[in-house]
Amino acid sequence: MPEALLSKKNQKIVKDGLWDANPITFQILGICSALAVTTQLKTAIVMSLGLTIVTSMSNVIISLMRHFIPSSIRIIVQLTVVSAVVISIDQVLRAYMFDVSKQLSVFVGLIITNCIVMGRLEAFAMSNPPWKSFLDGLANGLGYSAILVMIGIIREIFGAGTLLGFHVVPQWMYAHGYANNGMMVLAPGAFFLLGIIVWIQRAISGYAESA
């Protein structure tokens, strides 16, 4: 009997990606991009969308081919598929969403080397059917997105006094000596935030690293 599209098992796949095995807070993957693109919320959102699409699409493609991929070259095959998907997306953006592609120029290419994409291919798509793999990619992408958006909001508000480019810190606060926090704009600010988020998430979920 075919399994329901959102059976208990499949729900767990989604929940794992979003919460229990969140790629950033649990697997500690994709940290580099989480620091690089979160100075502004807008780039964080676009990067999140890009990564979510790439992870789910390449998960499906690899899952479809999983019985045919010789295990000795599986990493190369995964990398080829990821690169092809990323480059195609970049080309489409350049043709139809030129302004967005200009802002993202370097980041889109960076998706290829994002550990989450390869991590999910290797850990999940290689041994699971396409629909499950799609859910897994989607959930991990969204789990990554949630953290990025949180960090992006905090960094933009405290680092630049804006949110999505609009001023949110009122002028009178600056007049009374308030200053933007320079550390938020730099990578260390993101590191501290990330640490705090991991801490909170693990305190709630009760997870502890085994010695």
Added chain:
Amino acid sequence: MSKMNQTTYTFVFATIICVVSAVLLSGVSEGLRAKQELNAELDVKKNILKAVQLAEPLGPKMKPEDVLKVYESRIQEIVIDENGNIVEGKKPKDIQESEKNLHPVYIYQEDGKVLAYAYPIVGQGLWSVLYGYLAIEVDGTTVRGVTFYKHGETPGLGGEIEKEWFQNNFKGKTVFSVKENKVTPIVVVKGKAKDVFQGEELNYHVDGITAATITGTGVTDMLDKNIKLYEPYFSKIRKNS
């Protein structure tokens, strides 16, 4: 495949993957090229129009055809050589890669009256090559506007060069000191310009970006190089005006 040797199979598989992705990517690239090139050209024209500070600025939602119409009616494209002489019958797009002595100038006119001269500026930032346009008033000394439209600097840090506040710093600055009769390329300082300089020196120093000193130095270098490159042409303009 049952009888096929494992190594042979691996090679066959790898070849198929390579060929399929190569064909796919070339297809995508070829199919979208025309549209991408049009976008890039439109972006350049928009930035020239932005640098010269149009009397009626372009609307944010303007259609591509309308932008091109404005561009064609207001901008005259010419080419100059290293001595600042106009090369007759040549357009910027005719300049070949090898003709390093030829440079484009975009003249902004409104009802037949020249209002500004714009030219491209290119230079190395921290992570990437910065591209922009600098527009000079008819007096040949005052900056009318500047744009940086393509770069790969860190958003929030060096990436701030694309923001209005940074580009507005340049308006009204001078690239030539009449009093001392010398070129004064604009320098991006660390911190606020008015804390360090005063009087005439303030005319060619602008505020820097916090935590983006190297990008600022890059902007200084690119302005230095390009302003000197175009000086022969502008010295003629100053003489004639």
